Amino acid sequence: MENQEETGYVKRTQKDYTMSFKLQIVQEIERGSISISQVKKDYCIQSRSTIVQWLRKFGKFDWENQTPSNMSKSPEQRIMEFESKVKLLEKQKAFVEQRAFVADKKTIIFDMMIDIAEKEYQIEIRKNSSPEQSTILKKKINKQYYLPVICSG
Incomplete structure (x- = not known):
C-alpha cells in the first residue's frame, strides 16, 4: 500500500x-x-x-x-414562454366557453320542463312575485302559524 x-x-x-x-x-x-x-x-x-x-x-x-433563477432570458426564450402561456389561456378560455354553452342549454331545457309541467298539471310553478311581496308574505305566514306554548303547572 x-x-x-x-x-x-x-x-x-x-x-x-x-x-x-x-x-x-x-x-x-x-x-x-x-x-x-x-x-x-x-x-x-x-x-x-x-x-x-x-x-x-x-x-x-x-x-x-x-x-x-436570476439568469436573464433571451428575447426568443421570453417569446416562447409567452406563446406557451397564450396557448394555455386559449385552452382555458375554450373550456370555460364550453361550460357556459352547456349551462345555457341546461337552463333552456329546465325552462322547457317547467313550462311542460305547468301546462300538464295546470299549476303555477314559477312565482311572479317580487322580493318585497315574498318577505311580506313570509311575515303573514309566520304570524298565522304561531302557536303559543301553554305550560300547566
Missing part, C-alpha cells in the same frame, strides 16, 4: 475550501468557461458531488424548479 504522501493524494473535506474559492468555481461553471469534470481535474477536487453541492448552494440555478 502506498501512503498519501507518495501518491500526492490528500483527503479533503468541504471545510478545507474557502468560501471565495467555492464561489469562484461556481461562477466559472455557470459562465460556461469550464466543466465540472475539468474543475475536478484542475483543482484536485475528489468528488463531483462536492462541486454539484456548491452549485446548489451558491449558484443561480433554481434546482427545485429546474430553471435559472
